[in-house]
Amino acid sequence: MELELSLGDASSKPFAFMEKAHRQVANKGLGFSMGLGLGSAGRDQEEQKIHEVADDDDDDDDGEDDDDGRDQRPSMGLPLQLDLLPLAPVPRNQASHQGLTWPSDNGSSEAGSSGNVGLPARGLDVNRLPSTAVTAAAGEEVEDGAAAEVESSPNSAASSFQMDFCIYRGGNGGTKRDFESGEAERTSSRASDEDDNGLTRKKLRLSKEQSAFLEESFKEHNTLNPKQKLALAKQLNLRPRQVEVWFQNRRARTKLKQTEVDCEYLKRCCETLTEENRRLHKELQELRALKTSNPFYMQLPATTLTMCPSCERVAATSTAPSAAASTATTATDPSTTTTTTANRPRFYPFSHQPPGAS
DNA sequence: CCGTAAACCATTCTTACGTCA
């Protein structure tokens, strides 16, 4: 589990997707449902559709995949639906979303266009290039030397934050996407190993402020459209590629954590089913033994087995089978009489309360 | 069918941190 970082006050309105999630809980009463696609190869084999609703843990945002059609590939196999009760609803993150605005598809919201919007009010502007670096970057991209100038104590968040924004690539290490982004390219740590003096190592990590802001953004949308990406990059003074990569890695972490949760749940299911199987085997042996000792036992037609309305089990006693069946039939609603085998209730001849039914 | 963009995935690499001699 991760600690959530909070920014600003805690009185902000919950995010839209959380409201949606709560509606789902209210309407369906499902807190956790999971489908497993079985029988198909490749990625569909492990296709999982997870909706973990109202979970305060930050790895719960898979529901946001609904925003993006990519993850909606239908499972090829027959899905196995598993449901869990909803977790105790905890007030969703206490973080403020002040200033976090998302550009719509038509670009109506220009979150990053103004220096007064969003993080700059919290001091992100301090991470802009120092004057020397800006000067160096005026005609060309900032050289590694500029980053070396500002390198300071790694324990200082502010200083590292500033440094993060001052590390730029020398200009030849960009990927295709970096090139296409047209942004000043920050150096990767790999490239930075070949420093001028070979002694300094550039910081790779994003600052806490940047990560927190990205985290908040991820809670809002776990995928980005190009405009959102650009706006975030502009707000955080990062390359769009960095924002893209951060979201990709964040989705991967979310998926990994969810997979771990699913694995634990399936393990418990497996244990339960194993126990059920063991119990049924034992029951079958007892029935066979009983049949051997009393050949007339279990000669009743299936239509005489009646569902007990209280425990939803077939009513029966260890007394004379015909009498028990007839009394049970007359004592219950005839509509509960079981005649099919497709949904045949379990038969517990030795106790009214099924094992483990507590 | 082909090209492109976006997302995913596996992997590498860096950094921070804990442990221990």
Add this chain to the structure above:
DNA sequence: GCTGACGTAAGAATGGTTTAC
């Protein structure tokens, strides 16, 4: 208590692949 080597977890970044359009 301090220090450096070492191991490890977390996260940033990369290249290849898949998928939708």
